[in-house]
Amino acid sequence: xxxxxLSVLLFASLxxxxxxxxxxxTPPAAAxxxxxxxxxxxxxxxxxxxxxxxxxxxxxxxxxxxTLPVFDAAKKTGEVVFTSYTVEGPNRPVxxxxxxxPGAASVFLNLGAIGxxxxxxxxxxxxxxxxxxxxxxxxxxLDFTDLVFIDPIGTGFSRSLVDAAETKRLFYSTDNDIHYxxxxxYDWLVKSARLTSRKYLTGExxxxxxxxxxxxxLQTQLGVALNGVVLVSPYLNPTLNENGDVSPLPWMxxxxxxxxxxxxxxxxxxxxxxxxxxxxxxxxxVTDLLKGHTDPAAMARLIKRVTELTGLDExxxxxAGGRLEIGAYLREIFREQGKIGSIYDSNVTAYDxxxxxxxxxxxxxxxESIIAPTTTAMVDFVTRVVGWKTDARYNTLSYEVNGQWDxxxxxxxxxxxxxxxxxxxxxxxxxxxxxxxWNDLSCPFMGSVLTVDQMPVMGDASRVSVHEYAGGHMFYSxxxxxxxxxxxxxxxxxxx
Numbered sequence: 001x002x003x004x005x006l007s008v009l010l011f012a013s014l015x016x017x018x019x020x021x022x023x024x025x026t027p028p029a030a031a032x033x034x035x036x037x038x039x040x041x042x043x044x045x046x047x048x049x050x051x052x053x054x055x056x057x058x059x060x061x062x063x064x065x066x067t068l069p070v071f072d073a074a075k076k077t078g079e080v081v082f083t084s085y086t087v088e089g090p091n092r093p094v095x096x097x098x099x100x101x102p103g104a105a106s107v108f109l110n111l112g113a114i115g116x117x118x119x120x121x122x123x124x125x126x127x128x129x130x131x132x133x134x135x136x137x138x139x140x141x142l143d144f145t146d147l148v149f150i151d152p153i154g155t156g157f158s159r160s161l162v163d164a165a166e167t168k169r170l171f172y173s174t175d176n177d178i179h180y181x182x183x184x185x186y187d188w189l190v191k192s193a194r195l196t197s198r199k200y201l202t203g204e205x206x207x208x209x210x211x212x213x214x215x216x217x218l219q220t221q222l223g224v225a226l227n228g229v230v231l232v233s234p235y236l237n238p239t240l241n242e243n244g245d246v247s248p249l250p251w252m253x254x255x256x257x258x259x260x261x262x263x264x265x266x267x268x269x270x271x272x273x274x275x276x277x278x279x280x281x282x283x284x285x286v287t288d289l290l291k292g293h294t295d296p297a298a299m300a301r302l303i304k305r306v307t308e309l310t311g312l313d314e315x316x317x318x319x320a321g322g323r324l325e326i327g328a329y330l331r332e333i334f335r336e337q338g339k340i341g342s343i344y345d346s347n348v349t350a351y352d353x354x355x356x357x358x359x360x361x362x363x364x365x366x367x368e369s370i371i372a373p374t375t376t377a378m379v380d381f382v383t384r385v386v387g388w389k390t391d392a393r394y395n396t397l398s399y400e401v402n403g404q405w406d407x408x409x410x411x412x413x414x415x416x417x418x419x420x421x422x423x424x425x426x427x428x429x430x431x432x433x434x435x436x437x438w439n440d441l442s443c444p445f446m447g448s449v450l451t452v453d454q455m456p457v458m459g460d461a462s463r464v465s466v467h468e469y470a471g472g473h474m475f476y477s478x479x480x481x482x483x484x485x486x487x488x489x490x491x492x493x494x495x496x
Contacts, residue, residue: 039159039392042067042079046388052116052136059143061087061116065388068187070153070170070180072162077170080184081157083382084148085116093145093198093227093493096185098152098214100206100235102172103401105156105394106149107378108370109204113232113476113485114141115149119377121370122477124348128369132377139482144493145200148188152181154401157382157392172401174409178210182217186224198496200228205443205473208234208434209412212420215430219423227496228431229423230489233443233473236434237415237451248289251323252281253444255306258324260438261333261346262311269470274438277309281446289322326441331360342366345439345472366474371396417451425458431492432464435485437475 045066051058063085070078083106086092097109111119111134118137120126141147151158153171160167170176189195203211208231218224240249259277263269285305288298302322307314310324316332317324330341331352340352342365350365362368375396383389395401406412424430434452436445448466455464467488469481476482 039161040390042081042157042392043388043390046386048386050116050385052140052142054116054136054138054140054143059087059116061085061142063386065382065386067158068184068191070184072170075162077162077166078153078160078180079158080150080153080180082148082150082184082188083110084146084188085142086146087142091197093200093496094189094194095141095145095147095200095202095230096188097147097149098181098201098203098207098210099155100204100208100210101155101397101402102152102177102206102405103155103395103398104205104207105151105378105396107156107374107396108474109202109207109232110147110149111374111377111381112474113139113204113482114202115147116140116142117381119373120477121373122345122348122366122472122474124345126369126373126477128372130373132373132380134377134381139476139479139486141486141489144490146197150181150184152177152401154398155395156378157390157394159392168404168406172404173406174412178213178217181210182214182222185214185218186222189224195224198227199224200230200493201226202230202232203234204232206235208232208236208443209416212236212416212423212432213411216419216423219426225427226430228433228492230433230435230492232435232485233437233440233475234434234448235415235443236420237417237447238413239415240447240450248286249450251289252286252450253446254324254326254329254441255285255309256281256446257439257441257444258312258329258346259309261341262309264347264439264470265311269438271468274468278446278449280305280309285322327360330441340365342472343442344474345437346441347439348472366472367397417455420464421455424455424464428459429496430463431495433488433492434464434466435475435488436466436468437471437473437481438468439470439472440475442473 045064047062047064049062051060065083067079067081069076070080097106099106099108112121116137117134119132119134153160160171201211201215211229211231215226215229256277260269260274263273288302291298303318306322307317326343330343330346333341333346334349338351338355339349342348344366348366350368354361375394379394434448436448438445445468452464452466469475469484471478471481476485
């Protein structure tokens, strides 16, 4: 059994690195997947007007929480709950936002990254019991685009209306997930009379896998063309990580992010420093790695350099052959402090409650700290502030959805790069930003760098670009990185 802590927020941490992990120490009891009993009706659409201070000026907007039905043939099979933020004005673009998992609600992008309000979470020292107070978000995108956050079925308040078997088939399979979410976007555009608006999509984590596929499906099947896509810490190309016994690629992906974490601890993390790390990884590191035992001098040189770059003990690096397995690294780097690092940002730590176990037994430190504040903040905002009152449970991260997901899908194993290439080829004006935190070991930035480098140039080479920031999987928890992301995305919008 694989651990929810290494899967639900980011499916890539299982598929991309093939790491076996122990189940959570105290997994919650699974809730029923779906029943044929009629559920309590969800409330009608609710609205509230709010205002924030952004750049010294007031930004007024309307929040709407509502549902969109999902149909299979003539039968209603599900209800998708969305939260939208809209500003009065002509020619406003609209951006749709999805998180990942599978099994994650969109609250992380909403209250952490790009919504008008945010809470602090996901950084070193943040506590689950911190007060989840909503503050004006200086990194919001709302001044240059309306925002629609979508919670897939089984997450947030969204729910299936069919039995367990049909729920799995319709909503927890890779292709059908793309189809119904694309239709939800289409239906919101029609319902809101926004089909002619400029349209964008952002997806985080497994949402970064959804992003290119939804873009291509909308483009070719539903007749809706997006102007731009922003993929945040995306699960994009899992094939890079196969066959680590022979291929150097898995180790090329992990080394730069581990080095970035070390540089950050030394307060030496800069784009210039990281460009040297990337150059070494692409060049001397991979060359020496491929020589194996045929060149003892190359291996000695590699061990010495990797030890210097990462700050790890030389004995540990030598025993690993310069191939830094992520799970072993996360337990080793803070072992003397009795702590363990997070796969999403190894500089976010917690005490290891099982330090002498042969493998990690506890949930991921970052995941353990974010569920309570994000859930409390979102439920309070929706039910009290907006007034969309329901007795239904809000699922921030769903064990059930993640556990039932179709992991054997050929489409899932193949990643989303083919759809990305086809979408960019079909629309010469489509622009794509792929955004990563340097410290992210669940979806290392180097994977996207190598992937984009191998894409053909289709017109302007900058139409698909990789951007890197200080931080980890949720790099937007760092204020400076969040502002940098906002500037980069705003520049993309300005080009249309």
